[in-house]
Amino acid sequence: MTAQILDGKATAAAIKSDLTARVAALKEKGVTPGLGTILVGDDPGSQKYVAGKHRDCAQVGIASIQRELPATATQEEIEAVVRELNEDPACTGYIVQLPLPKGIDENRILELMDPDKDADGLHPMNLGRLVLNEPAPLPCTPNGVLTLLRRYGVEIKGAEVVVVGRGVTIGRPMPLLLTRRSENATVTQCHTGTRDLSSHLKRADIIVAAAGSAHLIRPEDVKPGAAVLDVGVSRSAEGKIVGDVHPGVAEVAGWISPNPGGVGPMTRAQLLVNVVEAAERSVG
């Protein structure tokens, strides 16, 4: 078997084309959505992701507001920029690019954001709303995973899903999305403390690999026909992306997301969706 590709690049392009029309309609009503980003430090990966987010904004007509601070920025300096974007009427939604440099209290920064401007869905109020099943902006990567699965007709209802990883951007919120009544999946969350990862993976209809551990998911651990989403990013010595999923998995799985070209572009597209939806709510 050769797996069908879950093409994140193509799916993101379709989403952006829909958003372009919605942004134009908002502008006719006098509202220009504006995405702010706060980037601290000089991590090349983060710089690339933020640059991509602003490229996407330009494509669909969303205004860009960029704030950059050096790696030496203090907690107070970052908090001052958060307060500034909270107050800026041109900034309808914003994100703080994660991770922040060591020594910065990331949770405190997220808590300080105006939850109504939280374009990432990572403010504790919005994560709480997700737990309570109330409307909230959805975390971009997990929502991107769901959108890809739906687009390619992968059955989620009743599926056994294994999520590998427990980070704040993917691992923690992913099961919350998958276990909503609208999705009705059964989720097992695995992490570095899981005793026998292989035994869990072998039962999974869908695997979401977000461990950041190169080629952790091996062909022999995957049930034939399963859908495998590769979210993890490690870098080779040459700086190339190495995913969590071994290339041989493509011979066993029913669907596989490439990496790059899978969940990454979907993360960016879902961010724009959150920004546009917030602007649409503001006009009623």
Ligand SMILES: Nc1nc2c(c(=O)[nH]1)N[C@@H](CN(C=O)c1ccc(C(=O)N[C@@H](CCC(=O)O)C(=O)O)cc1)CN2
């Ligand atoms: N505030 C946030 N920080 C981080 C998030 C997030 O959702 N919000 N997620 C990740 C990084 N991320 C988004 O910011 C992200 C990751 C990957 C991509 C992407 O388009 N990747 C491309 C490859 C790019 C490359 O060549 O390096 C792909 O997969 O095709 C976009 C955004 C952590 N931080």
